[in-house]
Amino acid sequence: MSISFRKADQEDIYFLLALRKQTMDEHLLAAGLEISEAYHLSRIKEFYQDSNIILSNDQVIGLLKLSVLKKSVHVRQIQILPEFQNRGIGAKVVELVKQRAEKLNLPVTLNVLLKNPAKHLYTRQGFKVVGQNDLEYQLKWVGQPSQPTASEN
Template identity: 55%
Template sequence: MKAEISFKRAEFSDRPFLLALRKSSMDKHLHAAGLKLNDEQHLQRIDEFFEESFLIKYNNKNIGLVKLGMLTDRIHIRQLQIMPEFHNAGIGSKVVRLIKKKAVERTLPVTLNVLLENPAKRLYEREGFITEGQTELEYQMRWHLPQ
């Protein structure tokens, strides 16, 4: 059977999963950036732009989150998190390609920020994102529409 990726709008009842996901997928990178967040701080970040949150499902199992800001001048990937046991399985690439496809349909570029120490930066570079800026915490990256 072929593995299927699907999306489902996040609901308030998904917050425990989203907290576990955020801690397992982000704590190491946040710590490397000098940030140690408690559960309440993680939940504040989860609740920010909650209406833009979609669960990533793999064979109908919750394995991640994508939070997309659909802005007038671009699509902004606010968050993309996948459970560590599903890293390096091509799922992140598939999700990013689907976002790029949506961007082409809407003739919009895609932007995102990624922590300096997060190896996900390599995924974004493979998918054609370029670094346009950097703060003390993260890179600002952009994918431009093909000419």
């Protein structure tokens, strides 16, 4: 299975709205949060410049919203169409994020709703819970620091 990414553009909004409803409504309701279309659209548009469409064998299957910050690579959202879940795609996406973070010598951070089973994916991938509030867990993954090459010494 080939996984690739492309930057989201304005024409992806309707796909992202449908994707968000399919993947998040249940978890948002469980957390007592709003699930209106306006709320979904506001969350989709937030940090839209960091939105990447996930493709599997050139088929659009999800979203990775990823921000490279000064102190971490922050996963804002990973959403995969239900028919593509439980196939290892989420784990592959997380692994690719971790590889990018290692190249940048940064940890990976993310937040996940308390009742969202995706937390298990992240803990299996080596993330540790570093905080919690009434709504979500804060998780962090710290890779191996890069060793300087002889030319960098």
